[in-house]
Amino acid sequence: MEQIYTPPPPKNVFNQPNLKFNGNGGSYFGILIVNMLLCIVTLGFYYPWAKAKKLSYLYSNTELDGSPFTWSGTGKEIFKGFIKAVALFAALFILLTVLSRTAGPVVAAIVYFIGIIAIVPFAIHGSNRYRWSRTSWRGIRFGYRGNRNEFVSLFFKEFFLTLVTLGFYGAWMLMNLRNYIIGNIRFGSGEFKYKGNGWDYFVMNLKGYLLTLVTLGIYGFWWQANIFRYFVDNTELHHEGKMYKLRSTATGGQFAGLIILNMIILIFTLGIGYAWVQVNVLKFVAEHVEIDGDIDLGELKQTEEEYKDAMGDDIAGFLDLDIV
């Protein structure tokens, strides 16, 4: 009888760096509440610094292989981006007012729609450049190497196809954009790859949707687990011929536990428990992502430049865009 046997990789190279989130609800609540206080006292002008504080807390409490991530963005950068973003929206608003007076509300509505859609890819691009450039681990900066024109034309092509197929192409659009974005993220000399496939993603979501309907929503948790797994399991990190694979260990049942617990917290604290809810989610994500492969995390080299323009990130914030 033939036996299939794969030898385990040599012990000294194979490793499983641990991902961990150490934040706790109480401290995070403290950060958020001080942010809120200062925002109110300054009539909202503190917002960029508040955002920097929040990100700094969340990043530095996320640990990979015993070392924390560091957010090095500053309130000043976000503030400058914020002002530029406000100016952009103000310009759009003035244009719309003029148009609706001269050319009528229909034209203005169309221009508004096109304007917002046109801003989206620039915002995603800018946001990724800024966010990743300000993220570091053991001094090694992340970076986003995407080319703006390339990404914008890819976005419009995909968006157009989604539009003419009445949304059916959406799954392919999402996967193609994600492949592009994640494929351009660098972790120093390490390169991320994402291997999403529109057809798989479409089938998975169609199945999830139908089963959720049939089971009166109960399957929704398992659908969620599948979406999460599809995101995590298709992500890889490559470095000098070596590789890390990410793997999700989250099950639908665990997702159900997390979501139900968080809903109970939110309802019974009238929303004040939001900090604890977010901490629960981040802990959950960190606990359920397994990393294994043969990269030596000590060998990553500094390759990425600094990028300090936060405008795209602020626009993305205004439009409530989900990055990646």
Place this chain on the structure above:
Amino acid sequence: MYPGKYYNDQTSALTQVNITLFDTYLEFKPVENIKATRHSWNFDEIQFLEINKNFVKLIHSTDGGLEIRDPEFIQTFKKLYSHTRGTSIYSMVLRGGTKAAFLTAGILFAILVICYFFVIPWGAEKIAGQLPKSVDREVGQAARAALDETIDTAGSKLLTEFASGINWKSDDTLRFSVVKSEVVNAYALPGGYIVVYSELLKKIQTKEELAALLAHEVSHVNHRHSIRKLCKDLSTSILVNTILGNIGAVSASLYSNATTIYNLRYSREYEKEADIEGLELLRTNHIDQKGMLDLMKILSGIDKKIAVPTFLSTHPLTGNRINYLEQQIKEHPSSYTDMPALNGPFRALKKLYH
């Protein structure tokens, strides 16, 4: 000497080092390589990141960083370092833990309460005072379009004729309308649209009462109560939205506030003002002020269970109203005439709605 891990910003390799602390700087050297050069960092070149009680990160402006998990080091370093730096409200909260967080939350709540009850009403009144009258008209038109009530033309004509016999002392072009409805109600929209429901006209017995009702509604218009209330509600929703950080919702609330102005309830304060200013209008026109009192008595006599009490519920308690109206009349006695010009239209109205 304290243990720490050093990275040099070139690669992600971590090196075990031994750190020595001095008053204004620190020095460290790799544990395994005695011959390596000593690094020396001044405190003012270091960014201090306190991740938690037992873990800190020191980031140098040019020479990499240190990760340190030694409680003793952290304590000693913080003492030395804090001399060169001020302390922030965040570190206070992080150190104070949940207790400090809740204290801050308490302060925040107090600020919100003060804003809600004092700052916002005050600011909103100021803003409302600055708005031109054209805003009143536009809001009124929007509200009327949203209401879309069928106006009874014959009754409206008679009511307008009745109202034209009275000097309203108003800058607005007043428009009086009657709407056929089973509800006992009357309302005024900004910009001068005054609507009386037929059911209320049925209850009214004398022309003085009708004059008093109109005087009350015109006073709402003259004192721009709708716009003032709108400003207050808007400011409140903007405050709420700032806190929730949701900018997009502001425009939505602007819109819904304009269209549902009908649902605005005058606060009792505004109602009282309209009552008293209404009396003043009656006096200027030499109409018997008792009409207002009689109107209140009619309203208080309505069986609240049957008539939808929109008019009553948002207004001051009728007993209370009668009291202050009686006092006002006592304080400002005034002569009055019979106003024969009002008789014709009033009788015609009563004939239409009986």
